[in-house]
Amino acid sequence: MPPSLHSSANRRALIGDPPETGFVIALCALYLLTGLFGRDPWKGDDALHIGVALAFAREDGWLIPHLAGQIWLDGPPLFHWLAALTGQAALWMGASFADGTRVVSAFFVALWMLGSAGAARELYGAPAARIAPLIALASIGAVTHLHDAQPGSTVLAALGLGMWALALIARRPVQGGLVLVIALAISGLGSGLWLTALLLIAATAMPLLPVWRTVAASPVRMLALPLAMVAGSLLASSWFMALSLERPELAARVWQSDLARLTPDLATLSAGAGSWLKLLSWYAWPSLPVAGWALWQQREKWRSPVLALPLLILLLLFIQLAGESGARNQRALPMLAPLVVLGSSGLPRLRRGAANALDWFGVMTFSLLGLIIWLGWIAMASGWPERLARTFSRLEPGFKMPISFAAVTLALVVSTAWIVLLWRSPRTPTRGAVSWACGMVLIWFLVSSLWLPWIDYGRSYRDVALEMGRHLPEGATCVAHTGLQESQRAAFYYFLDLKPRNLSGTSAGRCPVLLAYHGKGGKPPALDAEWTLKWEGRRPGDRHERFFLYTRN
Structure with missing residues (x-):
């Protein structure tokens, strides 16, 4: 088409090529704010992490995360700290605590999109910066996870900002260094030191590229990267160091967990790689095919940051995830970060x-x-x-x-x-x-x-919790449980302020109330004659789960 006709068509068109920045921002805002409000904590991770955030809001102490009265150490508490604050603010404004916590998810996803756009701009030019957020929005497998209250959004934020920082720091060392510090801090405080280590590995590899050394020739540029790595690492490890001083035995558990994630099992890796590729084939659509096309189109540039940076991040994540466990939808979320950046280069190159x-x-x-x-x-x-x-x-x-x-x-x-x-x-x-x-x-x-x-x-567990609450003995403060999942304990804590103790624990041995659960194929617990069944219930749409409430005679 002649240039004059092309420009005329774009003037008549609703959206330009690539889309205008204002359109992309408005679309991202609509996507992020949709589905956050007006709903209860949902079964699964949403209820679980709302429960952890609620414990920070209700209980004393902000160092050790708790879930329904028990210590919870599956991840650092940055997400839950912020969610506790926004949840309280939502209550003050007349909304629900759950609605407020999900705003934090939107915040970190917005940081991911910002970082992806920044990395795409530095690596591939201004048009790619407007394409990267669109590919992120289009990810089929991520939509529900991105709108639940769960700290997986911090992983995406850290990866997106980290790639932006490493792409930017050679050209603009001060700005790139500050972004890298933020990315490392979010990784350690929001996801774990395993993610901080992955970003540090990528940051260490960048100066080895010939193109990077040519651009970052001045002393200021050469110093920016190590200084940012040190400052960011100190912030990333600050919660772990505070925990080490306060509760060294808990810090040892956290350290062992992070270390296990950094040393993937080779047998698991070889066996699970195929299942992860199969999962990504639909989960990461359409970023995966357009990213693959970008790699093929620019395969001669594999030693340049244009491909090396997102490809290295992708490879490190794949080894870590496939070597840790089998393919699961939520676990695949971090893989989207490098694929979105690569895809922003591949999509305009499609035939x-x-x-x-x-x-x-x-x-x-x-x-x-x-x-x-x-x-x-x-x-x-x-x-x-x-x-x-x-x-x-x-x-x-x-x-x-x-x-x-x-x-x-x-x-x-x-x-x-x-x-x-x-x-x-x-x-x-x-x-x-x-x-x-x-x-x-x-x-x-x-x-x-x-x-x-x-x-x-x-x-939602609202109806089940309220019905069970009507059968709880008045003033019952000690309730034992058996079989309850974490998200169920979180839901009962949210709706009833209930803190059930594990029946196998010493503190629950003489509790006068027992709450039992079993799923598909399970059976009610075998109890002696001193227990009397007071209530049995389930969610209407789930024919497999059963809750039983017993009182001691």
Whole structure:
């Protein structure tokens, strides 16, 4: 197309090529803020980490994390510190504690997107900086994890900012050094010293590249990197050092956990690599294929930071994750960070046929899913189509869909915006990123506005907890438990301020109340005659879990 015609088409188009910065920021903000509010803690990591944050808000002491009265050392407490503060602020403003904690997730995900955009700009140029956040939004496997209250968002923030810092520090040492200090601090205080070590390995490898040594020839530039590494490492290890002084036995447990994550099992690595690749093939879509294309297109630059930096991070993460455990959805979250940066280079380089196929697949997929979500809501609200309505009713017995005109109106506005976007967007190599990012925002917004009451009904322990609370003996302060999962203990702590003690522990031996749980294939505990069953219950949509409340005679 002649230049004049191309510029004229872009003036008429709703979105440019690549999209304008303001459009990308607005889309990211809509994505991050959707689905955070108006719901209870959900079964799984959401309830678990809200419970840890709530312990900081309710109990004394901010050094050692607790979950429902018991020490919890699965990770450092940066996320939970901030979540405790924002949760308290939400209570003061009349919202729920859970709503406030999820704002912290949005904050760290925003830092990830900022870091990814900065790294893409330094490595591939200004257009890539606007593409990287769109690829991050489009990640299929991450959408629910990014909106739950869970510290996996700190891993992404540390990796995104770390790549930006290492790409920037040779050219602008002061700014790059400050960003690296922040990235290392978040890694150690939010995720663990294992992630700090991975970033330090990458930082140590960068000066070995010939291109980096040419750019960073001055003494100031050569000193910026080691000084930032030292300062960031001190901040990253500050919580661990404070814990070592206060409770050395707990610090030893944390150290052993971090050390185990840094020394992956080679047998597990060789056996699990295939399962991780299979998981990433859909979880990291579309960042994985466009990142692979970028590697192939620029394979001659593998010794340049353009490829070496994100590729090294990707390799280190893959070895660590595959050597630690089997493939799991949430565990794959950190892999998105280097893939998004690489993908920002690969997507504009797609051939026309591949770019059109990616765009067409995204448009058709998200349009069809949008129609399904609307049809599902109509079925739940009106009972038509009857077969679909019976399916939803069977999945969550007893649920009645409330009609929120505000939610329906907003869903209509977003659906209309999707149609206008498809009509007005220019057909360019970057249209695939726009359609996938906007499509993911559409689906998440529709689910969060139309289906949220139904999902909340199925994944919340509110009704179970309140029903059980009515059968608890008045003034019961000592409750033993057997079989309870961490997220269940967190939910009962959230709704009832209940701190059940493990039945096998010495402090729970003579508790007058016992709360037992078993899942699929399990059986009620075998108890002697001194225990009497007072209540049995479960969530309506889960036919496998069972809760039993006993009192001692």
